[in-house]
Amino acid sequence: MTAGARRPRVLLLASGPLDRRDGADSELAAAVADAVTDVDFTWFTRWPRPRGPRFVERGRPVTMPVLEGLPQRAQRLQTAVAAAVVARHADLVHAVLAVDEAFPLFSRVLPSLLRGTPVLHTVPGVQDARLLRRSRPLGQTVALSSATARELSAAGFGQVLVVPPVVRLDRWPYTPRPSGPTPRVLVIGHHGPHGGAEEAVMAAGVAARAGARFRLTLALRPRPGHPARTSGASVLALAEREGLRDVEVLGPVRDMRPLVASADVLLFVPRLLGVKSDVPLTVLEALSTGRPVILGDHPQFAALGDTVLRAPVGDARRTGHLLRQLLDRPHWWQVLSEQGRATVEERFGPERFAARYFRLYRELLNHP
Numbered sequence: 001m002t003a004g005a006r007r008p009r010v011l012l013l014a015s016g017p018l019d020r021r022d023g024a025d026s027e028l029a030a031a032v033a034d035a036v037t038d039v040d041f042t043w044f045t046r047w048p049r050p051r052g053p054r055f056v057e058r059g060r061p062v063t064m065p066v067l068e069g070l071p072q073r074a075q076r077l078q079t080a081v082a083a084a085v086v087a088r089h090a091d092l093v094h095a096v097l098a099v100d101e102a103f104p105l106f107s108r109v110l111p112s113l114l115r116g117t118p119v120l121h122t123v124p125g126v127q128d129a130r131l132l133r134r135s136r137p138l139g140q141t142v143a144l145s146s147a148t149a150r151e152l153s154a155a156g157f158g159q160v161l162v163v164p165p166v167v168r169l170d171r172w173p174y175t176p177r178p179s180g181p182t183p184r185v186l187v188i189g190h191h192g193p194h195g196g197a198e199e200a201v202m203a204a205g206v207a208a209r210a211g212a213r214f215r216l217t218l219a220l221r222p223r224p225g226h227p228a229r230t231s232g233a234s235v236l237a238l239a240e241r242e243g244l245r246d247v248e249v250l251g252p253v254r255d256m257r258p259l260v261a262s263a264d265v266l267l268f269v270p271r272l273l274g275v276k277s278d279v280p281l282t283v284l285e286a287l288s289t290g291r292p293v294i295l296g297d298h299p300q301f302a303a304l305g306d307t308v309l310r311a312p313v314g315d316a317r318r319t320g321h322l323l324r325q326l327l328d329r330p331h332w333w334q335v336l337s338e339q340g341r342a343t344v345e346e347r348f349g350p351e352r353f354a355a356r357y358f359r360l361y362r363e364l365l366n367h368p
Contacts, residue, residue: 008361009040011090013083015076015097017046017064018056023221024124024277028144029096030056031166031281032122035350036357042086044079062086076102077109084113091365093119094357095138099126104134111138118364122163124277125300126151140364144278147299161360164303165279166353167344172288174341175261177334182246183327186263186291187218188282189270191231195220196270197249198238199296199316203269205242206320212327215246217263219253260286264333265326269296271314279303284348287340292333294322307343309336 012018012033014025033041033056041059064082087093093114097103111119119139126132126148132155141157143149149160178184185204189196197220204216218235232249239247253259260266266286278300286293287307295301296319297310309326311319326333 007038007040008365009091011083011087011093012041012043013093013095017044019045025096025098027281028124028165028277032357033059034168035166035354038358042090044082072102073105076106080106080110080113087114087117090117092361093117095119096122098124099131099135104131107136107138120360120364123148125273145300145303148278163356164348165281165284166350167284167288167348169288169349172285174290178262178264183214183264184262185214185216185265185267187267189220191220191222194271196268197235199269199271200267201235201238201242202316203319203323204244206317207324208244210324212324214327216244217248219250221252256282260289260291263291266291266293269319273298284344288344290337290341292326292336294319307339
């Protein structure tokens, strides 16, 4: 195939079907499908198809039976086999897959099944650097941050390109600060140790004891081996010990827009990123909406610069005092709010993102 002959046919592949916001890879894959308009995408949806609006609006969904309860490696092998069948009609496979516990085996199986179909691999994050020693590159590799690009290159993944993630600015418009009497602090993270929930609650306790008044809402996603019900009860118990009274714990939220718009501040302070995206989309969406963000100071967040507030990882005292100061200083809040939106427009808008991926598609197809 040569550039300009027809629109490239690309199989967009995540760790599972793209019919709901299940994690960093599905979120980013859906963003690719929405942003890159000059491509005919195919992607998997589960059978039976879920009711309601489609999570991915563009492209052609192909149903894939999903057996719930399978181990992660078995689910990934199921995805690889399905991809091999559909890829017969594709020019390129774009895999959006984190390097997690299932990836090393998947990285050995998928290329043999595809029989020469070129692969572009976007890595949302790396769960554990030790997994890279047992993994193989799928093809040209793309990272979301320079920190992860260096890590992948050092592990033998060749020249790793950096393409920052994208935010649909039309879906995440700038909105004024909520006018309610009590500010809302929104926490995102995962259930289980080091996922950000306990760290955020302890930081909120520091802020509250220093005189800040706010409601605390935690939107947490599950991690394997950490039941949401048990973890949620543990988080609420910790909040009570920290003297926090106005606290709610939510599970996965299908549409984060109303929740983000109702918040005054977003808090994301996990000790370990795990397979969370290098630059979580919810963080960028909050900045786009005009919500200041406080982050743990992981190297993957360097691209955000002074747009966000950062505290040393695990430092509840410093995080709590930043939160108190931000809630008590309306002018500082407004400055960060406007800077956040401007940064997203400049660095994470859809035009640059789409152009870079479309150029990569063409290069891979014209230079096999």
